[in-house]
Amino acid sequence: MHSLFYFVHILSVVSWVPSILAESICDGACQLGTILKPLLPLLSPNASIVYSSSAAPRWSEFDEPTPGAVVNVATEHDVLVTAGGNAWADTFNLGQKDITINLRALNRIEFNQNRTRVTIQGGTIIQELINSAYLNDARVPTGNSNCVGVLGSTLGGGVGRLMGLYGLGIDNLMSLNIVTAQGIALQVDAQKFPDLWWALRGAGANFAIVTSATMKSYPVAKPENGAWTGSLVFAEDKIEALVDSINRLDLQPEMAIFLYYASTGPPNNNPIVLVNPYYIGTTEDGKSAFSTIYSIGPVAEMTAWTPYNETNDGSNPFCVKGGRKPVHSAGLARLHAPTWRAIWNEYVSFLETPGVGNSIILVEGYSMYAARRFSDSSSAYPFRETVNFHAAAMPWYYNSSIDAQALAFGSRVRDLWRSTDGLEQNSTYINFAFDDSPSTVYGENLPKLRELKRIYDSLGQFDQFFPLS
Template structure:
């Protein structure tokens, strides 16, 4: 169930339901093309798609849900249907943002973007900043205008074994092969003066490798996410202090893989399509997505791990600049309200749930059965 088939001119690709991101990226690169995917190689293509599908290249092309052309779906009735904007308009809308509630996607057809080999990649890499630069870094990211080729990430992570030293890492992304243009675009961050600069042009099939640490199997990974319209430097200082204290208290070997992450993307293309274009509710409001991941092996750390990550989420929510709480479903913990996940679309989604899955066969995560 992981066959990938491009059409003759490489502008469309059919992807089977068991395909993971790395398989699709490798196939696209081998065909001198690009496909809008999520950023983590080990994630299933359909899982990322059905929740919305943020992508590093979404500034140019929109969410994953904006780049799918058709979906083959097994419904709760057992019927196999091909869903398109014209064949099943309500179901098409619902699947793209709340899809896990409505069926099993066995394959999908996506847009593909033929790309010359010399341009098939991006300028990216890690910038390491000192503790006393943190407020300047957060303010610069908050004030940065992301043009269509840009995305930026902020991590709190450790250096790993043996020292597990906490680090402040910024990871800029600029689509295509133009280092001078990329460095100019990110000048407000670069001008702060990172302690190290690992940015370089990277081929498209290697672009996601920076996220491979998240794909390591095993252990316990407790994740609490939130969305924001603004980044508050004082909040991020408090979170940094709590992150370093968490690592110090329980030790690097026990919790040193824990991470705090912020993602920011250019939203212009996604916003142009309009909030009503899919069931993903937050395309015009959430500038930043954040998640705190407590990563550990000892079950005895469940309580402090949840308390730590949950408290970080509360910091974000309290200074988000949003009118209500909001969370990208693929960053959610599970205790959020339906409105946190689906926004103002809950009522329409529940009505459609009653049509397509009245017995709630597909209700594993944030079920809409009412």
Template sequence: MSLPKVFLSSLLLLPVIIFAGKCPDLAGDLKQKLSSGVTIESNDPTVTRWSEYGAPKPAFVVNVAAEKDVAATVKYAVSKNIQFLAQDGGAGWAKTSTIDNCDVVINMRKLNQVTVSGDKTTLTHGGGAITSEVIDAAYAAGVQVISPNCNCVGNMGAYLGGGYSRLAGKYGLGVDNLLSVNMVNADGDLRTVTEKSDPALWWAIRGAGPNFGVVTSATIKAYEVPQEKNTAWLGGLIFTQDKIEALVTAINNLKLQSQMAIFLYYATSEGEPNVITFPFCAGCTAEEGKKLFASIYALEPVADTTAVTPFNEVNAGGDTFCEFGGRKPAYGSGMAKLDPATWRGIWDDYVAWLKNPGTEASTILMEAYSMDKARSISTNSASFPHRNTINFHGVALPWYTDAALDGEAESFANKVRTRLRATDGLGKDSSYINFAHGDESLEIIYGDSLSKLKATKAANDPKNVFNQWFPLSKGRSNQAPATDEA
């Protein structure tokens, strides 16, 4: 005799219900310690994220409203043995999060104030500010700053892992532009951290930041550029697929000057796969841009949408890429060089993957930045390990809604990554932490910085309370949460 299905599924749910019932009463006792603007979601909260694949499943979302709320929430979570994850833009795609059961997401988005100093040399923003907010404030004040190329990305989320921007050739990476942070440490204390105050921690947070604390606000370098000069020439050049080898060779051989960057995409339009490059030139006229990218134009694009654009609109082309929701198990890898045959193989993989219904938003992308400025800064200045080795970043990005496709998506994107690694021209596999999948070894992510990072971690977070983003140490995640009675 078989048990009725309803009874069976109730039995399966029982442990979850019992467990949830034992969670600490955040909405009650934590709420009292927080500022009046805070809300705590506890009834099956959903966190809006760029990708639902591998997303955290918290029991509570604390929408903090002041820097001290972050400190109080971290202190509370540590005292109750519950895990927590700070969320800024929610664009992080790595599947390293183990947030579940009684765990907490600290939603930083209300900490999004941005101010530019009177002398236009620094910009200060809250730990929850996203790129569009930073760029809009910078443009309005007549400055440029290092900020990611897509509007939805958390500025600190990007900076704490490295921080690539198309302005990197002029100003370096995000980690090179950070001046000071207010940060909640493993004891739940809010401190100002600078190069002078704590050199080892300062080195560590610029490359592996989420392992060391939650940044509640940051001051970064700003560079005065009057609005009328604050423009870039950029746009899409579409090529027929028979040009892949020639295009990849041309990009590989292109010497990027400080104002230049170039991206390559395999993406669909009206259901058909396309090959698109996105050249970028800060402060250039169309004529200057076309001259600097003459080797790309020589391959005769079939469409050209390039134009001179005010800097507060340069990221608009990435807004479709910023669309939240859906499943996007992305796999990224760094390269010293581009191999034409590899990119032909990836095209074939991509076209085959697109035969799955509902996958047309899937994209392959390659990004190349001018690295001269970043390489003029010592590799030992920050824990970010790849400034002297990676010239190109490749990412396979399957995009769909049906979770039943997860397995096939993983094997497609992993195959692309294997192809990239096979001809990457690097001595050892290396991935930018913010483009990595989450299944890599720590050596691939942290490179030569790994052993010093582990030592700094042991000194600053011995209990491993910051354990959700390519964690440098193991442990704590399996501990049972302390109940209110504990």
């Protein structure tokens, strides 16, 4: 009772903001300070409100959101949203009169006794969940990078290397505790509020603040809880053979594979081709599952069986906050070797620009067997039936004078992918999207999502991440 009172107050203060501001005479931050001051006594003792200059660093500074204030919540009852701070979408449009709510302190994780279920709070990041799952002799399907918000990634669909065994992140959700745009706390699942349940699983950021989620967890004895993974390095003349071979792989549930164009970094920025195979099982079985890739002849190999709590560590360098990273991405039904040669040429020429040596191109291939137990219309995630690969071009640099060149590069590469994607329509996973249109991220589900948006968030309070209003 007491806590619901807090919710209502917090959210109604937020929704008063525009009308109060219109009448006020001081500037954005000053107005917010005046408005938010009465909120402080309503928050729990460890919560705080900070003004934009002290907001947490984000993964990409390219066109980053700059709200006037951030409310750092300390309990589920303090709420509103920003979790891992990783989204690179170009749709954020927050100004000095806007507020975000930082869920990061909400990171409690609780497994049930037989480890088949886990409840996580809304600001938990992947590293925290994986560490806790490993300690509890369990696995939980998440994304592949430690710094990312579990809910931020799951609510858009949730792709990751456990997908072949367990499906998308959203397929593993059992119930969600949310705060709606009207400031009402609800528990939502397949039986209670089925239309909201449908929308939250794929377009979650547009419908509610998830304060905690209960997900399926899979018990695994510690000695088996890990995977064979690492990198194989190839000479660039193998690109066509590699691309054809990855395209032909029938990825079994234990398998996933990533292809990267990366660089050796400054000063030489030599471009290199890397393949990261992943196999949930022994080294021997992993090497055999990827025998067609080995037969192409890697020039170097750094692979090992790795405990589950360390399997994401290879991507830690991608987690570094800051810098400018306008990522352009595309879903693909297939890989087309001549396209990948053309993209290699684009990449090599982009690397000649001083200061872009960390830039990469990648494509992720996951086993789709488990995800395809459900149809595209089963949730708001629209591409499980058609998309087999997620490709991304990630320019990474520090000087805004390179922006135009980086945007042109990303856009050219994305166009190349789309020219041979094997799909009937442009299809980009919302969590990898940048400046993409609503139909590109929501596909055939767009009309139904817009209808539900009118019911559950008619004022567009949650309208920053690929808005539906």
